[in-house]
Amino acid sequence: MLLKEIGAIIPGERAGGAAVETEVSGVYTSDLLSDVMAHAQEGQALVTIQAHKNTVAVATLVGLPAIIICNDRELPEDMIESAAQEGIAIFRTALDQYEVSGRLWEAFKQ
Amino acid sequence: MIVRADLHNHSCLSPCASLEMSPSRLAAEARAAGVGVLALTDHNAAFNCPAFAVACAREGIIPLFGMELNPREEAHLLALFAAPRLALEFARRLEPLLPPVPLRPDVLGDEVVVDADENVLELYDLWLGAALDAGFDELARMASDAGGLVIPAHVDRPAMSVYSQLGFLPEGPYDAVESIGPVPRALCGEHAIISGSDAHYPEHVARRPFEIELPDEPAQALRKEQVRFASDCPIGSFAVGDNDDRAHRTDGELMVSMPAKGLARTFAPVSAGAESPLWEALLVLPCVTKYPEGSARDFMESFRAALHEKKVKPTHVSRPLVL
Numbered sequence: 001m002l003l004k005e006i007g008a009i010i011p012g013e014r015a016g017g018a019a020v021e022t023e024v025s026g027v028y029t030s031d032l033l034s035d036v037m038a039h040a041q042e043g044q045a046l047v048t049i050q051a052h053k054n055t056v057a058v059a060t061l062v063g064l065p066a067i068i069i070c071n072d073r074e075l076p077e078d079m080i081e082s083a084a085q086e087g088i089a090i091f092r093t094a095l096d097q098y099e100v101s102g103r104l105w106e107a108f109k110q
Numbered sequence: 111m112i113v114r115a116d117l118h119n120h121s122c123l124s125p126c127a128s129l130e131m132s133p134s135r136l137a138a139e140a141r142a143a144g145v146g147v148l149a150l151t152d153h154n155a156a157f158n159c160p161a162f163a164v165a166c167a168r169e170g171i172i173p174l175f176g177m178e179l180n181p182r183e184e185a186h187l188l189a190l191f192a193a194p195r196l197a198l199e200f201a202r203r204l205e206p207l208l209p210p211v212p213l214r215p216d217v218l219g220d221e222v223v224v225d226a227d228e229n230v231l232e233l234y235d236l237w238l239g240a241a242l243d244a245g246f247d248e249l250a251r252m253a254s255d256a257g258g259l260v261i262p263a264h265v266d267r268p269a270m271s272v273y274s275q276l277g278f279l280p281e282g283p284y285d286a287v288e289s290i291g292p293v294p295r296a297l298c299g300e301h302a303i304i305s306g307s308d309a310h311y312p313e314h315v316a317r318r319p320f321e322i323e324l325p326d327e328p329a330q331a332l333r334k335e336q337v338r339f340a341s342d343c344p345i346g347s348f349a350v351g352d353n354d355d356r357a358h359r360t361d362g363e364l365m366v367s368m369p370a371k372g373l374a375r376t377f378a379p380v381s382a383g384a385e386s387p388l389w390e391a392l393l394v395l396p397c398v399t400k401y402p403e404g405s406a407r408d409f410m411e412s413f414r415a416a417l418h419e420k421k422v423k424p425t426h427v428s429r430p431l432v433l
Contacts, residue, residue: 032184034241037211052269054239060217086217 003066003089003106006045009103010068015075016056016083022065026108029101030110033058040064047100049073051092056082059100065089111326115147115413116140117174117318117399118188118263118288118306121162123152125219127310132228133162135312141169143316144262146329147413149174149190151263153238154208156201157223158266159194164226164397167340172409173333177201178263179253180239181246186263187273188288188306192410193403195393199423200256202238202389207242223388226343226397232388246272247282254283257407259414264308265297274299286417290428291320302417305424323421328405330414335402 004020025043029049030036040046042063048055051073059067066089068074075092083090093100119136120127133150140148148171150162154247159175166173175197176190191197213221213235216284221234253260262279265272272279278296280289286302287293291304305318328332416422 010205032182034184034209035183035266037240038209050269057218057239061211061214 002095005106005107006066006068006091009107010091010093010095010100012072012091014089014091015080016067016090017085017087018065024065024088027104029097031097035063037062044058045103045104047097050099051075051079053082055081056088057081058088059083059088060086065077066091068093068100070095070100086110111324111329112321113146113329114316114319115304116145116151116269116307116309117176117259117261117304118145118151118178119149119315120178121150121158121222122222122224123155123158123234123238124310125153125215125221125237127152127219128219128312129222132165132224133158134165134168134228134310136227136315136347137162137165137169137171137173137419139312139315141171141427144320145171145316145319147172147174147322149176149188149424151176151178151188151190151362152225153178154180154204154240154242155221155234155238155390156194156197157232157234159197160392160395162278163194163341163401164340165295167336167343168226170210170333170336172329172336174259174410174413176258177204179204180241180270181244181249182241182245183275184241184270185246185272186270187246187249187263188259188263188371189249189255189256190259190261190410191257192406193401194398195401196257198389198392198398200253200258203252204242208236208238209240209243211237211240213237213417233381236355243429246276249278250282250284259285261288261304263288263306265289268292269415283389285414286422288393289424289426291428302328302420302422302424303415303424305426318425318427320422322413322416323368324416328357332402332409335405339397339400339402340358342400346348 003022024045026042028044029047040062045066047068068091072094074097113338174190179187223232286304289297304320306318309315
């Protein structure tokens with residue numbers, strides 16, 4: 001799935017970097033960064049409420065092209081800057097983790 | 111006497127801290143701001159505590175030696191000890207709990223072990239910001255059993271705090287609770303509330319200290335011994351090496367490509383593990399073995415008692431507590 005397709009499924013705003021044609025291989029949902037570090041796979045999008053710069057660092061380490069921030073959590077300026085620098089896309093949505101994961105699960109099944 | 115204290119500060123060992131934050135720079139900035147009791151609390155490690163002992167003695171500041179622990183829940187916790195040896199030995203027990211995530215300095219920053227003269231001793235190569243494989247309660251108990259002061263850190267921060275991760279403060283052997291602003295009972299219980307700078311850059315030092323009322327005698331006794339200790343650890347006494355490698359001179363340029371100098375020349379590569387020669391080298395340094403532990407323990411106990419009696423006045427910023 002391409003980044004722009006995620007944008008079509010998940011309503012909200014976009015920040016950070018990464019081209020719309022970037023390929024996303026799957027999804028990992030977690031609010032514990034150490035768990036993301038241990039279990040997320042390169043190429044996946046991360047669904048989380050952890051709206052801060054550390055999330056971008058972990059995404060960079062694991063190789064996650066996108067972070068989807070749920071519940072309309074506010075994005076700190078340094079998080080957006082860091083994501084732009086690292087070429088990681090951020091989606092911010094009012095949906096919660098369950099709903100976002102469900103929508104993406106359906107989309108990836110097709 | 112009323113003393114200004116600041117118990118939450120990072121040095122260049124923390125990957126997220128400025129390379130300019132050598133222990134000696136931290137101590138100098140703190141003294142200039144009138145801080146009398148200062149703690150070093152790098153993430154999950156204490157390698158810069160020997161340098162901090164010397165730096166504080168030179169500046170006439172009383173040090174506490176600690177670390178900011180990152181438990182499984184990712185709610186941060188300060189653990190503070192009276193002497194560099196005690197902090198190093200406690201931190202050594204954390205190494206097996208640190209997940210072996212190699213440090214990528216280009217993404218996460220450098221982790222630089224230095225001496226009190228800003229010679230680079232070692233570059234640590236595992237990411238110290240990772241969560242330890244132990245729970246919040248477990249680490250609090252470990253630190254308390256080892257005789258440390260235990261203080262949940264920035265409990266009202268919107269990330270990496272008991273507030274963001276748990277929503278409440280679990281019961282535990284705490285000596286105080288650190289917050290950035292005023293907090294409700296659910297986040298501090300009956301404990302004394304202190305403020306802390308969480309300094310990562312020189313300009314952050316002493317931005318949120320707290321005042322504490324301490325008995326004169328233990329502090330004065332320790333200060334006297336610190337003067338002798340400082341003369342036992344003259345400049346250049348524990349690093350061989352080249353002063354051109356001063357951490358503060360890098361001005362934010364990474365040292366990733368720079369080979370570690372000084373003592374590090376005699377070290378095997380640091381790959382953590384309890385048998386790391388870095389530990390052996392640090393634990394036998396004069397600034398560790400000659401530290402006045404007896405009077406330092408007495409002082410820390412007087413400090414603990416003052417915390418329990420809530421003889422403290424935090425510097426809180428007023429801001430709404432929102433998640």
